[in-house]
Amino acid sequence: MKTNEREIKSLIEAVEAKYSERVQSLVAAQQSFEKKVEEAEKKVSDFTRAIKENSDNVCRELDSNKKENKKVCEEVKGIMSKHSGVVSETYADKLKRGAGCAPVILKPKKSQQSNITRNEVKECINPANLKVKVNGMFNRQDGAVEIKCVNNSDRDILADEIKNKLSQKYDVEIPGLRYPKILISGLSANLECDKVEKAIRKQNDVLFEHLKCTKVFKSQKNPRVFNAFIEVDGVAFKSIIKEQRINIEWDRCMAYESDGVLRCYKCWGFNHKAAMCKEQHQICAKCGENDHSYRECQNNFVKCRNCSIAKARLNLADIDEKHDARDSCCRVLQRKVKLQAERTLY
Ligand SMILES: [Zn+2]
Ligand SMILES: [Zn+2]
Numbered sequence: 001m002k003t004n005e006r007e008i009k010s011l012i013e014a015v016e017a018k019y020s021e022r023v024q025s026l027v028a029a030q031q032s033f034e035k036k037v038e039e040a041e042k043k044v045s046d047f048t049r050a051i052k053e054n055s056d057n058v059c060r061e062l063d064s065n066k067k068e069n070k071k072v073c074e075e076v077k078g079i080m081s082k083h084s085g086v087v088s089e090t091y092a093d094k095l096k097r098g099a100g101c102a103p104v105i106l107k108p109k110k111s112q113q114s115n116i117t118r119n120e121v122k123e124c125i126n127p128a129n130l131k132v133k134v135n136g137m138f139n140r141q142d143g144a145v146e147i148k149c150v151n152n153s154d155r156d157i158l159a160d161e162i163k164n165k166l167s168q169k170y171d172v173e174i175p176g177l178r179y180p181k182i183l184i185s186g187l188s189a190n191l192e193c194d195k196v197e198k199a200i201r202k203q204n205d206v207l208f209e210h211l212k213c214t215k216v217f218k219s220q221k222n223p224r225v226f227n228a229f230i231e232v233d234g235v236a237f238k239s240i241i242k243e244q245r246i247n248i249e250w251d252r253c254m255a256y257e258s259d260g261v262l263r264c265y266k267c268w269g270f271n272h273k274a275a276m277c278k279e280q281h282q283i284c285a286k287c288g289e290n291d292h293s294y295r296e297c298q299n300n301f302v303k304c305r306n307c308s309i310a311k312a313r314l315n316l317a318d319i320d321e322k323h324d325a326r327d328s329c330c331r332v333l334q335r336k337v338k339l340q341a342e343r344t345l346y
């Protein structure tokens, strides 16, 4: 029995020893596991910090890119507005550039080149002796020249001198000034012109010194709608264009500034209507060819006929002709708009 007890005791001791060994190894395993977890946690937090720093940088970069983009946009806008010419100008800009001061026009009675007209004027007339301020002399395609002055009284002095000295060879003209024109869009009825005028006077808070409705016509885009042209004095013009709307009978119509340039829908030239056009064939506004209209155009290029004529006639290499003849970037159109503005009583 004693032996047995001893045996059991030593057995228990052996088991305990084994057990404590096992416990120790488990503790060691747990510690190493905890260490690994700690390491992993540290790695994750480092990684998170790195990501955050990176994304902060990306954000900062995006922000500075945004600012850079904005700067580039502003620059492009600046360049565009510098080159977009007269069409984007407001009437206020036109006012600043001496709108409403018509030029003196010298037309040779016998056909001759503009340069000959120009030289003859320079030989016979001296603006310094007349004390007039000249704004420029411009050749026209028909052999005439236009002389602009900074104001009407200077212009009249110059015109009188030219008439005295050159009226045998030249017709001297001062074109009449016109009232600004407004295109009214969105009439629901085909009203007569006097009804349009009456409604405009009674239904709008605008005082008119001059008001004339020149035309009411069917809209090309929407045949159920009618448009109209009106001529008004400069003060009324400003207030209508500012409001952008005008009331006529049952409609509140849109009001747009019209450039006043007369276009031909047959040849896309200026200063005449299609009915008076000398061109035999329909010219395409898109490609400039003379056997189809722009609606039927199948060509995949654009070429403005007005600019290609001007380019050939005036030997100008820098004129861009790659646009639709109706496009506001057209240099020939811009020149016509500018001329109209100078002859308008804004
Ligand atoms: Zn024409
Ligand atoms: Zn075409």
Ligand SMILES: [Zn+2]
Binding pocket: 304, 305, 306, 307, 308, 321, 323, 324, 325, 329, 330, 331, 332, 333
């Ligand atoms: Zn053009």
